[in-house]
Amino acid sequence: MICKLVGVTKSYPMGDLLVQALRNVTVGVGAGEFTVFAGPSGSGKSTALNLLGCLDRPSSGEVLLDDKNVASLSDDALGAVRARRIGFIFQSFNLIPVLTASENVDLALRLAGVEGPRAERVESALKAVGLQDYLHRRPSQLSGGQQQRVAIARALVKSPAIVIADEPTANLDSTNGEAILDLMREMNQKNGVTFLFSTHDPMVMSRARRVVRLKDGEVVADEAGAGA
Amino acid sequence: MSFLLAIAARNLFRNAARTAITSAAVFFGVALSILGWGFVGGLDENVLRAARTTYAGDVLLRPDGYPTDGLTYALADAAPVPPDLVSALDGIGKWTARTAFSARVVSGPDAQRITVWAYDGVRDPEVFPRDGWKVEGRWPQPGAGEVALGYRLGRLLEIEEGEEVVLQTRTRDGAINANSFRVVGLIRSDNSALDSLGAWLEYADATPLALLGDARSHVAVRVEGDHDAAAKLVAGKGFHASTLEQECDDLLALNRIRRKSLSIVVGMIMLIAAVGIANTVIMAAFERVREVGTLLALGMRRRDIRVLFMLEGGIMGLSAAILGACAGGSAVAWWSKNGIDFSGPLESMGGSMAMSTVIYTQFNWSPVAAAITFGTAIAVLASLWPANWAARIVPADAVKAD
Numbered sequence: 001m002i003c004k005l006v007g008v009t010k011s012y013p014m015g016d017l018l019v020q021a022l023r024n025v026t027v028g029v030g031a032g033e034f035t036v037f038a039g040p041s042g043s044g045k046s047t048a049l050n051l052l053g054c055l056d057r058p059s060s061g062e063v064l065l066d067d068k069n070v071a072s073l074s075d076d077a078l079g080a081v082r083a084r085r086i087g088f089i090f091q092s093f094n095l096i097p098v099l100t101a102s103e104n105v106d107l108a109l110r111l112a113g114v115e116g117p118r119a120e121r122v123e124s125a126l127k128a129v130g131l132q133d134y135l136h137r138r139p140s141q142l143s144g145g146q147q148q149r150v151a152i153a154r155a156l157v158k159s160p161a162i163v164i165a166d167e168p169t170a171n172l173d174s175t176n177g178e179a180i181l182d183l184m185r186e187m188n189q190k191n192g193v194t195f196l197f198s199t200h201d202p203m204v205m206s207r208a209r210r211v212v213r214l215k216d217g218e219v220v221a222d223e224a225g226a227g228a
Numbered sequence: 229m230s231f232l233l234a235i236a237a238r239n240l241f242r243n244a245a246r247t248a249i250t251s252a253a254v255f256f257g258v259a260l261s262i263l264g265w266g267f268v269g270g271l272d273e274n275v276l277r278a279a280r281t282t283y284a285g286d287v288l289l290r291p292d293g294y295p296t297d298g299l300t301y302a303l304a305d306a307a308p309v310p311p312d313l314v315s316a317l318d319g320i321g322k323w324t325a326r327t328a329f330s331a332r333v334v335s336g337p338d339a340q341r342i343t344v345w346a347y348d349g350v351r352d353p354e355v356f357p358r359d360g361w362k363v364e365g366r367w368p369q370p371g372a373g374e375v376a377l378g379y380r381l382g383r384l385l386e387i388e389e390g391e392e393v394v395l396q397t398r399t400r401d402g403a404i405n406a407n408s409f410r411v412v413g414l415i416r417s418d419n420s421a422l423d424s425l426g427a428w429l430e431y432a433d434a435t436p437l438a439l440l441g442d443a444r445s446h447v448a449v450r451v452e453g454d455h456d457a458a459a460k461l462v463a464g465k466g467f468h469a470s471t472l473e474q475e476c477d478d479l480l481a482l483n484r485i486r487r488k489s490l491s492i493v494v495g496m497i498m499l500i501a502a503v504g505i506a507n508t509v510i511m512a513a514f515e516r517v518r519e520v521g522t523l524l525a526l527g528m529r530r531r532d533i534r535v536l537f538m539l540e541g542g543i544m545g546l547s548a549a550i551l552g553a554c555a556g557g558s559a560v561a562w563w564s565k566n567g568i569d570f571s572g573p574l575e576s577m578g579g580s581m582a583m584s585t586v587i588y589t590q591f592n593w594s595p596v597a598a599a600i601t602f603g604t605a606i607a608v609l610a611s612l613w614p615a616n617w618a619a620r621i622v623p624a625d626a627v628k629a630d
Contacts, residue, residue: 046628050624053525055525055623055624055627056622056624075530076529076530079524079527079528079529079530080527082525082526082527083526083527083528084527088522088525088526088627090522090627090628091628092518092628094518094519094521094522094525094627096235096519096522096523097242097519098235098238098239098242099235099238107526108526110231111526111527111528112527154526166627166628
């Protein structure tokens with residue numbers, strides 16, 4: 001397993017109440033998987049992704065990355081883990097608007113502490129997503145689909161252990177959504193990149209090789225997907 | 229750091245109008261402080277120069293018992309310069325004795341109360357070189373019945389060079405006397421009070437007019453080095469001594485008040501600038517929560533987020549401070565060469581100020597450097613709280629923020 005939640009509970013204070021987003025969840029993702037966390041809003045899929053992506057800490061239980069518990073690491077140590085081991089793709093693309101496409105991709109390498117010349121890796125990553133002619137465009141000069149491709153290049157350029165994508169097609173039309181998903185599937189199949197998604201989009205689920213269903217903070221099903 | 233600097237600089241142009249408006253407060257604060265300090269420094273120099281070059285020298289001696297207010301000229305209290313004082317004066321530098329007395333200058337139907345300065349035509353220019361004075365005509369010749377008047381006095385009485393005037397005064401023994409003199413020069417000195425109400429007479433002409441004998445009211449000394457030490461060397465010999473700085477203390481005290489008032493005004497402008505910068509940076513942080521969350525998610529350290537926002541405030545402060553310093557500094561540098569003519573305001577005060585009508589601002593680099601440092605430091609400090617707020621953002625929530 002690359003990463004795993006073991007007996008994880010996550011609670012949030014909401015006014016005087018304590019809302020349990022995850023209840024004693026144990027689930028893991030292995031190398032080369034193309035897995036979807038599916039479920040309705042409030043099911044806990046995004047919380048699970050945040051914990052596996054080291055963006056948050058559990059209230060109890062363990063978060064294992066490469067078999068090491070990272071739940072108790074400091075903010076900076078968690079940041080370093082994210083920088084080197086985890087790629088992120090967000091629903092709203094989340095590119096830095098003042099940076100060009102190549103600078104956005106280069107940012108991931110810089111933060112991962114990659115030494116030496118990076119330009120070749122950046123160009124290669126953008127070429128892999130079909131944006132070799134858009135290196136110097138800023139996000140505002142790119143379409144939504146192109147922005148998400150830059151985000152994919154940014155996530156993949158540092159060769160992470162896992163790419164975590166939180167509803168990556170939610171802000172795209174169906175054509176662009178499918179194209180993006182096909183691109184990620186291709187990277188999974190050709191290069192063995194591990195992908196973990198959260199979604200409630202049937203189109204995404206149809207391409208997943210494994211679907212983990214969550215409901216009310218618990219895993220209710222863990223099954224092979226239609227894309228297996 | 230250079231990468232953070234580049235991002236910070238680009239971020240400032242995302243809302244250029246807001247950045248410009250915020251920077252304007254720093255710009256004006258820095259420009260105004262440099263202008264103000266240059267002007268008040270120039271006033272100090274002006275006051276000292278006016279006193280040094282027209283009546284006080286570096287050390288001024290008056291007979292014991294003679295009024296020291298600089299406004300009253302009591303001829304009865306004037307006294308001969310004793311030989312031991314002459315020896316002491318010869319030992320410390322160049323000196324000249326003068327006798328000031330009140331008189332009326334009459335020109336046709338017009339008359340005006342003035343102060344006449346009787347002087348020694350040989351010694352006087354050595355102590356008061358009159359560099360930069362403007363003389364329409366020439367200085368009087370001794371014993372020729374000639375007088376020089378302040379140029380504004382001449383203008384007031386509509387006297388032209390070569391015309392005759394009558395000087396009326398009480399002699400040293402209290403009698404009234406008057407003599408006719410030919411005006412040979414109209415003098416524009418460094419001292420507005422002398423230009424308005426002053427006349428210069430050689431002793432050869434002043435002595436018979438006021439029966440001065442060898443009575444002297446002022447001895448002005450030019451010395452190299454410490455004025456206090458020089459004053460001590462010549463004091464206690466029938467004359468009391470005061471330094472140039474002591475002579476000007478009242479006007480310099482006024483300037484100290486001006487300087488304090490200016491500091492308060494500049495401080496208030498900088499406070500407004502600090503609030504503006506804090507507001508701009510916190511607005512930027514609020515608007516960029518998702519972006520900050522993304523940077524944290526990608527692995528940027530919290531302290532780098534803090535540095536990023538402080539750099540934004542710092543760049544804003546530094547660039548505005550440099551522009552303000554360029555504007556204020558250039559104006560001060562230009563006026564330090566060309567001067568500002570305050571003839572109008574000083575004339576409206578009746579020419580009572582012992583200072584030049586043209587004020588040269590004082591330019592030096594230390595206030596410029598101080599203003600830039602202060603403006604930048606204010607900006608960085610004002611960014612501290614917003615930067616800390618941004619650095620504490622929780623990435624899991626922030627990456628989905630609207």
